Amino acid sequence: MKPAPFAWCAPATLDEALDLLAGHADAARILAGGQTLGPLLNMRLATPSILIDINGIGELAGLHPDSAGLTIGALTRQSTLEDDPKLAALQPLIAMAIPHIAHRAIRNRGTVGGSLAHADPAAEWPALATLLGAHLLARSKSRGRRLIGAEEFFITHLTTALAPDELLCEVRVPPSPPGAGYAMLEFARRHGDFALAGAMVRLTSDAGGKLTDPRLVLFGTGRRASRARRAEAMLAGVSAGTALFAAAAATAATEIDPYDDLHASAEYRRHLAAVLASRALEEALARMNGKRHD
Amino acid sequence: MNVRDFRHIGKEMAERPELRRFLSGQGRYIDDFALPHMLHAAVLRSPYAHAELRSLATAEARALPGVAGIFTAADLGPAPQPIPVRLNPYATLDPYLQYPLAAGRIRYVGEPLALVVAASRAIAEDAAALIAIKATELPAATDALADPPAALFPEAADNIACRFTDGFGDLGEAMQEAEEIVEFAFHTGRHSAVPLEARGLLAAFDPGRRRLDVFGFTKVPHFNRAVLARMLGLPERSLNIVVPDVGGGFGVRGEFYPEDFLIPFAAMRLGRPVKWIEDRLEHLMAANHSREQHYAMRLGLTRAGRLLGLEVQLVNDMGAYMRTHGVIVPELSAGMLPGPYRFTAYRCDVRAVMTNKTPTGTYRGPGRFECNAARERLLDVAAARIGIDPAEIRRRNFIPPDAMPYRLGTRALGEEVIYDSGDYPAALADVLARSGYKADRHAAPAGGPRRGFGIGCFVEKTGKGPYEGARVALDPSGVIEVATGATSLGQGLETMLAKVVAEAVFQAPERILVRSGETGLLQFGGGSFASRATVLAGNAAWQAAQELAGRLISAAAGRLGTTAGNLHLVPGAVAAADGNTLTLSELAHGADPLGPELAVTVYFPTPHMAYAHGAVVASVEVDPALGRVLPLRLWVSYDVGTVINPDIVGAQIEGGAAQAIGGALLEAFVYDSAGQLQNGSLADYLLPVADFVPPISHHDLGRSPSPLNPLGVKGAGEAGLVGVGAALANAVADALGLPAAVDRLPMTPERVWRWAQAVRAAA
């Protein structure tokens, strides 16, 4: 378990990093927190000839809330978010999700950008970005700045819209709508493992109690996290209720394309998706109605 | 000496001798050892489960700068020797033994094909990646239950390496008498020990003196020295074995593996020290696996719940080769399957089947984690059939304490199973009372999570003979030295021996110097396995120390001009009734070389093992819609005879229980039909992490010392593990409300969900 030989460089500025990427795009890998890339290198599943270590580029880290929402630098550690007292008010769903990402030691190193760029279908960040309608800012020498919508960014299993010479620099999350109720439920074999299946929900309603722009994202249940558009359509504009939630969850479970792996068959994943979606919808409703504050 | 009079035994020690070393980072593990000019090795392992090896092209790898040597089977000489079986070696197992490197036929993924030695491990791995393997793949046999079985060895007609039967009584008659027959099949998944520290070895050869230093043997250094000496053609005494601290043994570590030959061999050939540290991937694919057993059981009982006949077909998946344990795992299962209960007749037919998977050996509680789970599940199914509580069927069938010693009628580890002492009903009563068994069961609303309780009772073999030795000697400093052939695997051997010797020689435990493991200390040594160190080395040290105490007093009597009857040992000295004293240091310095040596060696033999026992209650929460099982709490009541150090025994119980949680809920090696291991890293092979292990409450019953040894001790190394899988399985079945549903371990979420589905479908 020793990596194949590689060169390592640690640019001090974003510009240097982009230069290096431009020069070595196909042979290079970006090293952020290293929590995913480290094992891949040691098991020789990744054998880049050059590592571009971005940990010294301070401008890539940090949280910047403003009226347009919350901007999170790609190099922001998961634990920085976890420990930020403002996060729960600004973005309740992100605050709910972070503790489910791996373990604290991994969150101390692991970065938001690494998680998004790696695009594991069972990871929390791609699901968050998808549900919250985030935009991802990529930069490169050849294309300059590109702002990519989450649903265009995540293409399939471990594949994003990033070009080989592009660096993911930040993720921009729109403000949380007033009165929104959120829920995130996932089932992993042990706490901190990638989820066998997970569901994230955001509910908002108008003055008459009708749901407006309901969002339901399932993750770990296909080649990428995805919004259950037909289930969302069933819920939009209607008064929420348990029976409807069960039906919507069942519909959502038909919108995914689950896979078999060691830990769960596709059939079981589909079942889990329905159960978790239904429970998450109820939980989000309770929160929206102020009946649940945890 | 009465148990109540002990000053050290049974009491906590203020500062255990090994703890400062471990807690302050001064432990020395194998990778802490380094020698000048040392090289590093990597093993090229087979990517195929079953293949005919055509050639290994090594030229490119040899040309890589930094590579010092590459060894394939052809380099091992004209007549390489296979690795022998250590325990119960039957000649019929010989065709299935493993050679250090594959030649011709490859039989599992991970089988060593070549050893690469280089200036660094990274270069060795780079070179290994450059070796081109030419092989013709053959179909892999991955299912031990397949019919007909595939022949994997040219010398053998099929892949059943061994069949045998254990049991007692007239089964036909017992079944005839039965009013109910319960049939039940149970399967335990293949898994194994994953010690924090993986294996490793460092070997150095001095060609002038023809002396070989080997660092890193653990567990059974004397046996491994003998095997290695024979394979290398050296006298045993030319081998100097250094046993380092060990980050977890659990049965897997310390057996003789291919690398234990290859690394010293390479060091001799290259004339430079060679080190190899097993990485986690290698450990998971190539160290012994264990536990993969299939039970088909038929139980005959009366309507009142009295057990009559038990008939079992047991298939043990051995993997690709017979390793050092031979077939003792299924032997132990067959011999221990009746557990704490009385049956009128019992018969277990065993098949040990070879497959193209990693070879198997023992893992803490070998054969008993499995057989206890199978039997305890069977009892719950039977209790449900006749409509009584699981606790009740057990109460009605325990071997009563007044039947002790009890000749069970089976065999284990080559000897008759005779339970020496124990109060089995008391253990169950104790654990039921402490756990509030079934008090808040099924509390939650319908559709939500459900509570379940499960029982697991067990008898546990400990203290496997034939002997272990201890040498207790007076050091010139006045310290008492105790040396043994048992080895420390982190189980508190030093504390145990320090206390036992301190007790016998009336010294403070801090004044006892414990040395273990090194083959130079004693001529013979059994090692540490089968919960044996305290029973055998403990009693050897006890007897040797008592005799030394007598010798010290006699020697002092001459020096002080008085009689032995006037003298007694006090801390640091021998004291006379008149107040006159001679310090132990003075005594040592003035010792007469021609007089009786102030050192005593005792080999403590035992013809029969000592049997610990206990009962476990597990409570779990099951969310049937998800298939999620959360262990909520475990209660273990146990009796291991005299306890030397209570907190060490408690820690053994807890650690064992945690490992059993892994085997019951998380751990299983998964192979595809081509024989490829699917979860060979810790990302996918799931161990119980801290928050998965619930509170474990344990209680020492302390009422059944062993009559087989002077200290009255029984081993405690495995007792915490062997009943927990059973209790968890029964708890999940209880939560689901379907007694027969749970028919395999581990209880993965998808399996639990499918069992719950079946419940719904049946309703």
Ligand SMILES: Cc1cc2nc3c(=O)[nH]c(=O)nc-3n(C[C@H](O)[C@H](O)[C@H](O)COP(=O)(O)OP(=O)(O)OC[C@H]3O[C@@H](n4cnc5c(N)ncnc54)[C@H](O)[C@@H]3O)c2cc1C
């Ligand atoms: C035991 C364990 C459990 C885990 N469990 C979870 C879990 O439950 N949920 C979860 O979401 N994750 C989990 N992870 C993954 C963890 O969150 C990773 O750290 C994360 O996905 C990657 O972040 P990183 O900063 O470590 O990235 P790295 O490992 O440094 O990089 C990962 C990949 O992203 C690329 N990359 C990194 N940053 C950029 C960038 N700015 N621009 C372009 N490409 C970039 C790298 O080149 C590499 O290909 C787990 C990891 C471990 C080891």
